[in-house]
Amino acid sequence: MSVVISNKEGAHDPEGETILRDLVHRSGFGDVKSIRAGKSLRIDVEAPDGKTAETLVRKMCDDLRIYNPAAHSLLVEAGRQPA
Amino acid sequence: MSVVISNKEGAHDPEGETILRDLVHRSGFGDVKSIRAGKSLRIDVEAPDGKTAETLVRKMCDDLRIYNPAAHSLLVEAGRQPA
Secondary structure, three states, X not given: OEEEEEEOOOXXXXXXXXXXXXXXXXXXXXXXXXXXXXXXXXEEEOOXXXXXXXXXXXXXXXXXXXXXXXXXEEEEEOOOOOO | OEEEEEEOOOOOOHHHHXXXXXXXHOOOXXXXXXXXXXXXXXXXXXXXXXXXXXXXXXXXXXXXXXXXXXXXXXXXXXXXOOO
């Protein structure tokens, strides 16, 4: 499974904003409109199907406080492989 | 676009390994087999189509050394919204 933890929409994201303003725009990439930074976790689980895997990963992220629900969005999806 | 920067397959990933061993397995989530940590960037660009957007984002990541091709894998995909 692919997990992305990012600051909630609407909240500030100082890391992404700094990359955008001080690196990307200064270097002339004006077509880039917004950057939101986050943490990615690729999690391989043993489960009979994708739905069970997703439920397990969500429970793990909740139980272990891998993210803070008050501050972060959690995106859980079927896994992808880097190229 | 959704960008994920992670350590190359085969290379060690101390962050993911520590989460797996010292947090996840100790807490009884034995069905979790592997965790790879990485950096996520959600990048909104102004482009006529997805292919152009992807090309622009890849060029930006290369030109600005947002990742190190010797050490990292870069995954670029159509963007997704956090739930």
